[in-house]
Amino acid sequence: MSFVRNAFLVAAVVSAANALPNPKRSESSDLQWGPCPARMNFTSAYSYDCATLTVPLDYSNSTDGRTLDLQLLRVNATNQPSKGAILMNPGGPGGVGTQFVAGTTAEVQTILDGNTIPYACNDTSSSGSKKTKRQEFDIPEPTFPEDYDLLELDIDDMSMAQLVGVLQNELSDLQVVAETCAADNEEYGEYIGTAFVARDMLRIVDALGQGSLLNYWGISYGTVLGGTFAAMFPNRTGFMLLESNVNLHEYMSGAGIQARATLDANVDALFEQCMVYPEECALADDHQTVESLAQNYENLVAALDQQGIPMNDTDDEIDGGTVRNYMLSNLYNPSEWPEVAVALKVLYDGEWETFYNMSRPPKEGSYNKGTEALLGIRCGDSRLRSDNVTDLEGLIEIQLNVSRWFPLQPTLEGMTCVAWQQEAKERYNGDFQVKTQTPILVLNNAYDNITPLISARNTSSGFAESVLLVQNSYGHVPEYTPSLCTAQAIRNYFGNGTMPSNGTVCEQEVPNFLPQNWTEIYQDLNKTGSSDLTKRAYSKREVDLLHAVRSLGEKLHQFDRL
Template sequence: MTPRLLSLYLASLASAGLVASAETPKVNWAPCPAGEFNTTLDLQCGNLTVPLDYTGTAESAKGKTVNLQLVKVLAPTQPSRGGIQMNFGGPGSPARGGTVLYGELLLAGTGTTIPFVCTNNTFTMGQILNEIGSTLESDNAERRSWARGAIDANICKEEGNADEIGQFIGTAFVARDILSVAEAISEDGLIRYWGISYGTTLGATIAAMFPDRIGKMIIDGVSNTRDYYHAHADYEQWSDTDLVFRYFFDSCITAPPGECALAAFNKTASELHDDAWAFIEGLRISPVAAGTTLVDMGTFKSIILGGLKSVGGWPAMSATLAAILYGNETESKAAIQSFVQPSTATQYAIASFPIVLSQYAILCSDRTVRLDSFEAQEQAGAFKKLYEISRFAGDTVSPITAHCTQWPWKAREVYKGDFQVKTKNPILLASNTRDAHTALRSAFNVSSGFEGSAVLEVNGTGHATFGAPSLCGFLATRAYWQNGMLPKPGSVCDAPHPFSSYTWDDVLEEVAGQRKNNTPAEKRRVSPRWWM
């Protein structure tokens, strides 16, 4: 687990080399350990030592440091224009894993270690994960969630190392890590950064804390930073979730023949949508046993919510839903079981536990809102507001609200500014038109605070623009990194139909001039004047 998430991406943008100050600590690069990365990319690994406590005010952290573990991909053309640090989101996800997922596309990947440990007891892990994944569907669910928040904090205190490091894993310290790396990788000390999902909150924090140090920055799949730090919940984040869930069925009906299994039942999009909701609501009363896994409303909705992130999985998700909703009893049970993958559920849950808890720990230590009773929580109306914002996600994401308002550990440093700044160079924000996890409006809201910034909107579906392959989006991103070009206000990049078979491999082939003869024109469409 790596709560301080760093990635180092050395862009393949040929230019004169950049030299850092002689006083700045350097990273000594060497070949990465054999077998760590399953890739043919030319990788090097290195380390950078930074303070555990940048404020220097914590007695328990005096003299203690953190060893940031970095990995870079050598630019194909040397010398490169410099390094781009990346954060793939989370917070708390292992960034080195991003190399495998995104490496061939981004030439990226990293990691760093400062482990937040809540418990090593697998039974306790299961209890915590079960409550986190539940929906607030019973009469006493909100009180239960509040009680669970207090219990989990006590577990982390008594069985883990929360007292030791809980105050040192906040976003402001990660921002300082990013600056330290920028100063150390033989450049001009300017920050070049690409953040996705939570990485956008980190990016906005970096830009606000160090506006004069921004070389270039893209934040993609943008979260509302004011909600993140100062609200009871990330309200705006879920404001388009219901729209995207409905759009899944709308796009199914208009999909190319054979691409969406749900289209075979001669139902309208509204009927498919209503049937899906009827099944989901049925799980509230009658959970289903799928092998060794109990599938209730919360479990099912959480899986669907994850599936809405990337349209690449929509054909498979539609086939599974078709069997669940319209198959016979045997087909439906088999589909449900395959949906939750019970054979690996326990192992996956235990493996993911550190990531889930680090997400809670980072977010909750950053959040400034604290409440001392359930009655105060109820009066604040966070649960009710989340329900009103999203029928689909509101109750699914509510438990973290009860955890954060009771979280005992506050980040040693929290950025307290207003995110109204002018950066040395303008930043680029990006978002899909339809994103179930970070609404498009957040990109425009955050952009309004950064003078000179621009928003790249891709008329696609999925979480961040990586979820919607688009040649136009790729070219716009490349133009920004190469020349600092920004999209014109109001410009929108096209993206293929979500049930098409178009992938990032197709984008790369087109960029390389290797267009397939059967690639439809709408997949290739690029607005000729999207830049400023």
């Protein structure tokens, strides 16, 4: 079996200039760095080495002698002396972070102003004779029953009693999954919660010997981990960037209401921006308006809800759920919206086979347990449990009003954990209302499709003296739509502790519908310092910063799931 308590940590060691203040900093470390295991042979622009840190398996039981050996990976600095560690969690959770760590060295180095960045990532662990990993979970393949996707349901004409009946059947299937997962992970399943990973981070900071404060950059689920650490250890919190924020209270309660608060805004913006840049949007023509584009989409999905289109030589069909799933998956990154417009145009033209091939998920070489690992983590952290959907009717009624375009999505996401049988050994049960040693920088897109701005405001209101920075963008994570203003704010925060004014709004540099890809734009900027798509000219230093942000966004898009 596989099992991980894995924080996907990047320990970024930055050069001495503009050093991050960190009390009691020394150059001594308990870690012995050396060659990495052969299995960690992947491409990096920098050399890397590894160390092992032994931590308790169960922090809640001092008499339990079992341990985890966290495998730390460090990408070696070219600028010395270094100035201390920045741990990074790029989201997920679950999966393998070492390749992400090594593959983003150049980007993070550039964003943090040329200060070279060794990374450390706890990836592989062992406990006694068991090979184990923190925050990976053994999930049977496939996890969900094939009919779990209920996005094709037309709920307009369904009563609540009818919907509850359908959802009860799905809950019964989820109970089978939960029973199997509990049996397969009986020995370790309760040790993968976020609170234990926060304690792992504290051990890593102490072992690095570079000061008593955690400096941290957390994205998406990484804001849950960072926020939990800050709430549990406010006096050990150094510079902390929480980006694309999950509502910490809802994550722990399992309510699942706020996450999709601005999901519809992304669909609406796709149609609006299509008409702003009609020459780049396959849906636009002289006879269309924003309203007609939205109506065309609504009519198509409604028709497919009533009658799906069978696909030749398969048991599949294209129905309303197929289209909704495709849209959900492709709203994350606005630079992909032109491709979404092409796919919808294909649908409107009745080219069903073409759309079917476009909407199929990419094939993976092997079953990705990391993709499913978030179940064990999120569900173990969540307090929402029930074996009867009737108990959840009040919550479901609220969830059904979150999204016009995807009315069932919040409910389906919220139901995932209600049948779960294992509880995290430790949960943070506080109110996330603390004053940290160092003020936190909270960053969010204005219209994020899964971590909305309202969640970032919630987080910022709880951490005293924190500052909220808003990027006026759509999609998930600001890096997908680079903003020089945002990138410079991050650089200044980690470089010298300078915070932007609370509530500062940054604009993205180029529109979402592009006549050329970002690489071509970067090449133009590199040659002349300007582009027809941008509002201004840029210095070479600024061009490189924007390119690093965009490149980091592309790699986050491949890695992130929450």
